[in-house]
Amino acid sequence: MVKNKSLKRFLAILTITGLSLSVVGCSNNSNNKSETPASSVExxxxxxxxxxxxxxxxxxxxxxxxxxxxxxxxxxxxxxxxxxxxxxxxxxxxxxxxxxxxxxxxxxxxxxxxxxxxxxxxxxxxxxxxxxxxxxxxxxxxxxxxxxxxxxxxxxxxxxxxxAASYKSDATIETVYEDFELLGKIFDVQDKAKEVIDNMKDDIKVVTDKVGEVKDENRVKMMVYDSGEDKAMAVGSGLANNLIELAGGNNIFSDQNQPYINATWESVVAENPEVIIVTDYLAGSPVEEKIEFLKNHPALKEVDAIKNDRIYVVGLADLSPGVRNSQVIEKMYGYFYGENK
Incomplete structure (x- = not known):
């Protein structure tokens, strides 16, 4: 009987000791896990x-x-x-x-x-x-x-x-979305990339729904002037052209196969744009000087955009790939058809 009590006591102590060791073991494992670099887990x-x-x-x-x-x-x-x-x-x-x-x-x-x-x-x-x-x-x-x-x-x-793929000559706003998706994967922030894309799509849809009511023949003829005196560096194809289209504009140089081209002033006069958008950027000539140059260019005096003083400004960054694209579409629509025209 004494032996049985002693055995029971021994087994109880062994069990408690085993549990204690188990807890310590778990604690040590937990500590080891917490010491694992986050980058390794990611x-x-x-x-x-x-x-x-x-x-x-x-x-x-x-x-x-x-x-x-x-x-x-x-x-x-x-x-x-x-x-x-x-x-x-x-x-x-x-x-x-x-x-x-x-x-x-x-x-x-x-x-x-x-x-x-x-x-x-x-x-x-x-x-x-x-x-x-x-x-x-x-x-x-x-x-x-x-x-x-x-x-x-x-x-x-x-x-x-x-x-960015949206830097290419055949890029569209869809290419910008693809760039955001890829960046989201590279930096492991896919959910945030989707949020950015969805917000851009929602903002752009507000404008394209209104543009859908404009007949193709009534779209505003326009050009984007970047710089140049002997010739005009202007937007041709690519993302900037697609943004213009989404805003309801008809870029007179959209048939070119390069994002920016050097156009003759004769070709500008022949196309007679109703609106000229001038790009502004920190490294270039002040935008006011570029606008003054256009207004005083003798060959352009009969161009509708000049006669009607429909010259507007956007940032170079606005026409480059990124989150600004939805904003500039709305801005250009205002220039073409809205309260800003």
Whole structure:
């Protein structure tokens, strides 16, 4: 009987001890889990992204195995695209503003280190590499051997080179959405990308519903003048042209196969645009000077846009890919048909 009581007591102690060890073991496992780097957890849940980066001369296969954490943006449109995706805390460098940053992004933008721009509007390779970037994007000329390292070199270092597809000559607003979707995957913020796209679609639909009531023959003939005196640098095909179409405009140079063309003044006179939109940007001549030049150009005095003083202004960043696109569509519709005309 004594033996049985002793055995029961021993078994009880063993059980309690086992439970204690089990709890300690669980606690240790829990601690181990908490020490696992967040990036490792994210990487394990990240679906590998593959896409092609092209510099115009060669195509490069790019693979992204984990969410990008340190982005450098070398164009305003890409800077604002990432800020729209709430990625300000993952941006380690930026440069090359075309216009003042959108007010809603100012606070986050001020926190991003600004890279010094030298001759030819380029940054130094040393300054770029010092950021520790694992993602870089901007204009087509932003990524080069001199400024960031060649695409091959970047890929070898684990740095993702990216060029927005909406920069191409056949781009439309749908291409902008595709860029946002891909960026959402690269930075693992797909839900935010969908939110941005849905908001843009809703805003644009408000305008296109009104444009649908305008007959094709009644669409406003217009052109976008960027710069130039001997010839006019003007919008041809591509995204900017599609934005004009969505706003209800008829771009007189829409049949060209390049986003920007050098048009003769004779061709402008022959097409006789009713509206001229002038692009404004920080690096160019003051927009007031460009408007004054158009108004005093002897060849343009009989053009309807000049005679009726229908010259309006948009930012260069407005016509570049990104969140501004829905806003500029609404603005241009106002110029063409609304209270702003």
């Amino acid at each position: 990487a394990s849940n990240f679906e590998t992204i593959e896409f092609v980066y092209s510099d115009g001369a060669k195509d490069y296969d790019v693979k992204v195995d984990s969410p990008r954490k340190k982005a450098v943006t070398l164009s305003q449109f890409m800077t604002e695209m990432l800020l729209a995706l709430d990625l300000g805390d993952k941006m380690v460098g930026t440069a090359l503003l075309d216009n003042h940053i959108l007010p809603e992004f100012e606070e986050d933008y001020k926190k991003i280190p600004e890279l010094e721009v030298g001759e030819g509007h380029s940054i130094s390779k040393e300054a770029f590499l010092a950021t520790g970037a694992d993602f870089v994007s901007g204009w087509d000329m932003s990524i080069s051997e001199q400024t960031t390292g060649s695409p091959d070199e970047l890929i070898e270092k684990g740095i993702t080179p990216f060029l």
